[in-house]
Amino acid sequence: MAHVIGLSEKRQADAALVVTEAATNILKYAGHGEITVRNYDEGGTQGLEIIVLDRGPGIANLTSAMKDGFSTGGSLGAGLGTIQRHATHFDLYSVAGKGTALLAQIANASTALADRFQVGVKATPKSGQDVCGDAWGVRRVNGKLWATLLDGLGHGPMAAEASNRAVGVFLQADPADQPADVLRRAHQGIKSTRGAVMAVAMFDADQRVLSFAGVGNIVGIVTGGDEAQHLISTDGTVGYNMRTVRPSEAPWTKGSVFIATTDGLSTRWNLTRHPGLVQCHSSLIASVLHRDFARDADDATIIVVKAC
The missing domain is CATH 3.30.565.10 (Histidine kinase-like ATPase, C-terminal domain)
Incomplete structure (x- = not known):
């Protein structure tokens, strides 16, 4: 490699x-x-x-x-x-x-250029499956970072088709869109699939704000270290039955950490068992939480974004 x-x-x-x-x-x-x-x-x-x-x-x-x-x-x-x-x-x-x-x-280079965002991801398919029904995507537009996380309904290739097609919609979205707009576009774009739960986050370092919108049971939090703010998703399924999307915002400053997981990670996951973990590289944060909370009986994906 x-x-x-x-x-x-x-x-x-x-x-x-x-x-x-x-x-x-x-x-x-x-x-x-x-x-x-x-x-x-x-x-x-x-x-x-x-x-x-x-x-x-x-x-x-x-x-x-x-x-x-x-x-x-x-x-x-x-x-x-x-x-x-x-x-x-x-x-x-x-x-x-x-x-x-x-x-x-x-x-090859000993140092990297300063980057305002650090992204880490860990994803695994359900035990016995070759294809993960979860999907994720990241894009940078006009100095902002966008991230999405999806869990296609069920498991295997058909779940992957739904979630990956939604990632395609996310990557082609209008730069002027808000997270809720991307969800609506994805809802129209994957109606021929079995559908997926989906969350979209936009990180604006200049305005110091994180904008979030989700449909389904994606768990999302943003933390500065001591306290975590939970980001609320709307009930429903993108591509099948999506109600009115309720966007939310959270402060986004240097040291902020955004964590989102599919339900393949135990809903009891939290950071209390891992003192000091949020100070680590985002890839290490994602890998440790996945190691300790992922379940083999489901596709399991976590994405971590850190403000540098």
Whole structure:
């Protein structure tokens, strides 16, 4: 993957080393876990993003664990420090007894241009399915960031058809539209499908406002750290039975975090079990919440947008 996206030979070697060290740590300390790899684009910089998750004992002292020579497993203790040195961007989240999550981004450029928005997503299909019936989309228009999240009714290819077609409507929407307008366009555009629940958010950093509209059971919140504001959706199904859409707004300032989930994540998900998580990279936030609250019996998707 590093070769395909154009990373230098050195950066390709860095990626291989990071994955090797991360896998070694999982086997040594947690027994099992997962590593996901994707390409990313932040601030015009493209690279490889590596997310490492486990449900092991966690790290009691993160400061000590980052020092070379520190080890609780009888090794040289160079793993986390090595990963950090070979990554363009590094982030780590761990709570003792609740597992560890690590993010390493690797790019040719050492720094990215300043970006006002940071986006993270984690999506998985229902266990036994090859196709996820959820879908999401992001677009940037006139300095604003738009995001949408959908859950097609049911599972599999027909659910995916409904949700993906709605994403297409979202991506082609008029820049002058509001989130409620996009929902109405999507309602007309996917009437030949089985329908979907859908939420649309528009982030305006200049006006410091988040505009939101949703139909169905997409759960959305915006938080600044201590308190979370729930964003209310209207009952109904886009493409089938959509009532009057009631838009809402919330403050959007530096450090604000927007989180939206489909019902594949337990409705009891919250941030109280994860102190300090909202300070992490958006991709790490999404991956940790998905790890701890996603259900195998349904498609499960979470999108996180952070104001930088």
